[in-house]
Amino acid sequence: MTAELPPFVPGVFQAGASGPVLLGSRCGSCQQHFFPACELCPDCLSATSTAELGAHGRIYSHTVVRTKPPLGLPAPYAVGYVDLDDCGLRVFALLDPALVGRLQIGLPVRLAVAPLGTDQHGQPCLRPYFTAEPA
Numbered sequence: 377m378t379a380e381l382p383p384f385v386p387g388v389f390q391a392g393a394s395g396p397v398l399l400g401s402r403c404g405s406c407q408q409h410f411f412p413a414c415e416l417c418p419d420c421l422s423a424t425s426t427a428e429l430g431a432h433g434r435i436y437s438h439t440v441v442r443t444k445p446p447l448g449l450p451a452p453y454a455v456g457y458v459d460l461d462d463c464g465l466r467v468f469a470l471l472d473p474a475l476v477g478r479l480q481i482g483l484p485v486r487l488a489v490a491p492l493g494t495d496q497h498g499q500p501c502l503r504p505y506f507t508a509e510p511a
């Protein structure tokens with residue numbers, strides 16, 4: 377059933393050998409990575425291509441949101457910036473709601489994809505988020 381759910385946004389992740397991998401883009405000229413993906417490099421205006429950004433990183437900063445959540449997310453939920461190990465990019469991302477109360481700067485995290493919340497039409501969907509690496 378899980379596999380039948382659509383992603384919240386297409387093209388943000390794909391299945392990898394050991395779990396989901398975050399997708400973004402990479403500039404063909406200056407080699408910078410971007411997330412979310414963009415067609416043209418914001419720095420040099422060259423064309424970009426889809427690039428795997430990896431699945432592992434560390435929390436750079438985080439916050440817990442305790443206002444009414446959008447899109448069927450649980451209350452409270454957490455968001456933050458994650459520094460990705462593979463490409464060095466810092467991405468803004470949803471953090472595992474189960475980590476609220478245990479979030480720490482520097483916490484090693486990995487990408488997960490699971491049914492979480494709803495899409496813009498109120499339908500259940502798969503949503504990527506970062507969760508703690510197994511201890």
Ligand SMILES: [Zn+2]
Binds near residue numbers: 407408421422
């Ligand atoms: Zn560029």
